[in-house]
Amino acid sequence: MRKEVLAKEPPLPEALPINIVLYQFEACYFCNKVKVVEVNPPNKKEIKWTEYQKVPILMVDGEQLNDSSVIIDNLGHKILSKIIVDSTFEDEETKWR
Helix, strand or coil, rough: CCCCCCCCCCHHHHHHHCCCCCCCCCCCCCCHHCCCCCCCCCCCHHHHCCCCCCCCCCECEEEEEEHHHHHHHHHHHHHHHHCCCHHEEEEEHHHHH
16 A cells, blocks of 8 residues: 655655656757667767767766666666655665575
8 A cells, every 4th residue: 555645745755756758849848858869889979079989988977877777777866866865765665686
């Protein structure tokens, strides 16, 4: 049985998304705060600016995050640090990964 989450309460860790999909209009100002850059595999010209020549690469406020696990960890910590401070959740997440 799940606990009801009220509007003024932070979401519970199990209520946080696992998979995020953004639907947008290209010309939407608000949507364009999030950018997706498709990298051309043969020449990778879109990521020539970095020594790390693999994807995914996520730039968050000028900070470069490489590798999907690192990206998930960092985003998870940024989200969760604002919601809860609970090492139990972090230990459980690490075990499952």
